[in-house]
Amino acid sequence: MTTPSPINWPKYQHLYxxxxxxxxxxxxxxxxxxxxxxxxxxxxVRLWFNNKGKDTTFQFFFEGEGVSxxxxxxxxxxxxxxxETISAARLLKVSKENLDLIIDSEPGFRANLEGIIFHxxxxxxxxxxxxxxxxxxxxxxxLIRDQPHILQRVPLQYIASYLGITPVSLSxxxxxxxxxx
Amino acid sequence: MTTPSPINWPKYQHLYxxxxxxxxxxxxxxxxxxxxxxxxxxxxVRLWFNNKGKDTTFQFFFEGEGVSxxxxxxxxxxxxxxxETISAARLLKVSKENLDLIIDSEPGFRANLEGIIFHxxxxxxxxxxxxxxxxxxxxxxxLIRDQPHILQRVPLQYIASYLGITPVSLSxxxxxxxxxx
DNA sequence: AAGTTCTCTTTACATTTGTTAAGAAATCAA
DNA sequence: TTGATTTCTTAACAAATGTAAAGAGAACTT
Numbered sequence: 306m307t308t309p310s311p312i313n314w315p316k317y318q319h320l321y322x323x324x325x326x327x328x329x330x331x332x333x334x335x336x337x338x339x340x341x342x343x344x345x346x347x348x349x350v351r352l353w354f355n356n357k358g359k360d361t362t363f364q365f366f367f368e369g370e371g372v373s374x375x376x377x378x379x380x381x382x383x384x385x386x387x388x389e390t391i392s393a394a395r396l397l398k399v400s401k402e403n404l405d406l407i408i409d410s411e412p413g414f415r416a417n418l419e420g421i422i423f424h425x426x427x428x429x430x431x432x433x434x435x436x437x438x439x440x441x442x443x444x445x446x447x448l449i450r451d452q453p454h455i456l457q458r459v460p461l462q463y464i465a466s467y468l469g470i471t472p473v474s475l476s477x478x479x480x481x482x483x484x485x486x
Numbered sequence: 487m488t489t490p491s492p493i494n495w496p497k498y499q500h501l502y503x504x505x506x507x508x509x510x511x512x513x514x515x516x517x518x519x520x521x522x523x524x525x526x527x528x529x530x531v532r533l534w535f536n537n538k539g540k541d542t543t544f545q546f547f548f549e550g551e552g553v554s555x556x557x558x559x560x561x562x563x564x565x566x567x568x569x570e571t572i573s574a575a576r577l578l579k580v581s582k583e584n585l586d587l588i589i590d591s592e593p594g595f596r597a598n599l600e601g602i603i604f605h606x607x608x609x610x611x612x613x614x615x616x617x618x619x620x621x622x623x624x625x626x627x628x629l630i631r632d633q634p635h636i637l638q639r640v641p642l643q644y645i646a647s648y649l650g651i652t653p654v655s656l657s658x659x660x661x662x663x664x665x666x667x
Numbered sequence: 668a669a670g671t672t673c674t675c676t677t678t679a680c681a682t683t684t685g686t687t688a689a690g691a692a693a694t695c696a697a
Numbered sequence: 698t699t700g701a702t703t704t705c706t707t708a709a710c711a712a713a714t715g716t717a718a719a720g721a722g723a724a725c726t727t
Contacts, residue, residue: 354615354619356619361615361618361619363614363615363618375607376608376611379604385612385615418600419599419600419603422600422603422604422607423560423603425607426556426603426606426607426610427557429607429610429611429614430557430610432614433544433610433613433614433617434535434544434566436614436617436618436650437542437544437617437647437648437649437650438535438537438542440713441713441714442713460673460674460675461674461675462673462674462675466618467618468618469617469618470714470715471714471715471716472674472675472676473675473676473677473714473715473716473717474713474714474715475675476675476676476677477676477677477713477714479675479676480676480677621683622683622684623683641703641704641705642704642705643703643704643705651684651685652684652685652686653704653705653706654684654685654686654687654705654706654707655683655684655685656705657705657706657707658683658684658706658707660705660706661706661707
């Protein structure tokens with residue numbers, strides 16, 4: 306779930322729960338099985354995993370997006386990553402069972418799922434390509450250009466690991482770009 | 487198309503063409519629209535794109551796998567990458583139209599497509615994560631461990647760009663690992 | 668308001684990687 | 698086989714990144 310869903314949510318109000326949580330709330334812990342998907346009404350969320358004791362962020366989500374550990378939610382396997390709020394957030398929380406009910410009640414939505422997954426595939430493919438093709442500086446410049454909202458709302462340390470570099474290195478790149486102006 | 491398809495191919499012999507091509511044959515050129523998908527009977531194929539004049543490989547395919555520029559084949563947009571044989575190859579070549587005919591004739595296959603795309607999504611997600619989490623040396627060691635067949639059949643220069651490094655750097659890593667034994 | 672925590676930057680040094688060039692080794696073609 | 702091409706390794710130097718530590722600044726808590 307990454308794109309805004311076309312679901313008529315109010316119709317299914319009895320099947321989901323609206324929750325408000327503070328910043329740094331863990332919605333799903335790495336290694337546990339995902340039983341809920343979330344839809345972000347307000348706030349920012351990141352996916353990260355533990356890497357030799359360090360915290361590596363690999364994806365951000367914002368208002369209007371659905372979040373889950375997609376592979377765990379679908380396959381029932383333990384999640385590769387933790388889902389955690391960055392800021393205080395309002396979320397719709399839906400269990401797997403109830404989401405299935407909703408999806409089956411919305412004609413044509415099940416067919417749409419393939420399209421949603423396809424576009425997420427493209428997104429990760431492009432992220433992988435950017436990673437082997439571009440330098441960290443180029444990836445940072447692309448982030449500023451294409452997704453400036455991330456920069457405004459996410460602490461730089463998380464952005465650094467998302468770019469595959471350390472906060473120190475990101476700081477140097479920012480310094481360099483500023484001097485060049 | 488990345489997983490071996492469950493299609494009963496002989497039944498549809500009139501809808502595809504079996505071709506034999508030498509090494510370094512371009513099956514699809516970057517920037518052009520993909521009109522054919524291929525199934526590899528024998529041989530090795532890589533996907534690469536032009537990166538500031540340099541050749542960057544980002545995926546390999548072998549016997550029993552289907553190959554296409556998946557996003558171009560599906561959306562009709564120009565391909566991000568070139569598809570090229572690494573070695574001499576025997577291939578089944580299917581047009582988009584005929585593949586649709588075949589898929590529609592095989593009950594349940596259309597539904598399977600979502601699963602195929604889902605698993606390819608997982609694969610790219612894991613490649614992206616490995617890229618921001620692991621060092622080039624760790625990625626090379628994982629390649630030896632998990633996909634040794636690639637190492638046996640693909641020139642090291644292509645593997646280097648697949649790992650996101652230069653052939654020189656890969657050579658140093660190989661030298662270092664050998665000395666450590 | 669004061670203290671605490673979190674975030675970001677900077678410095679110095681070590682390590683890794685990129686670049687360029689040269690040559691060895693392997694492969695291919697005539 | 699022989700010559701040509703491709704592939705791989707090595708060397709030297711430049712550039713980028715990682716690590717560790719210190720401190721400034723911002724944000725949050727009480």
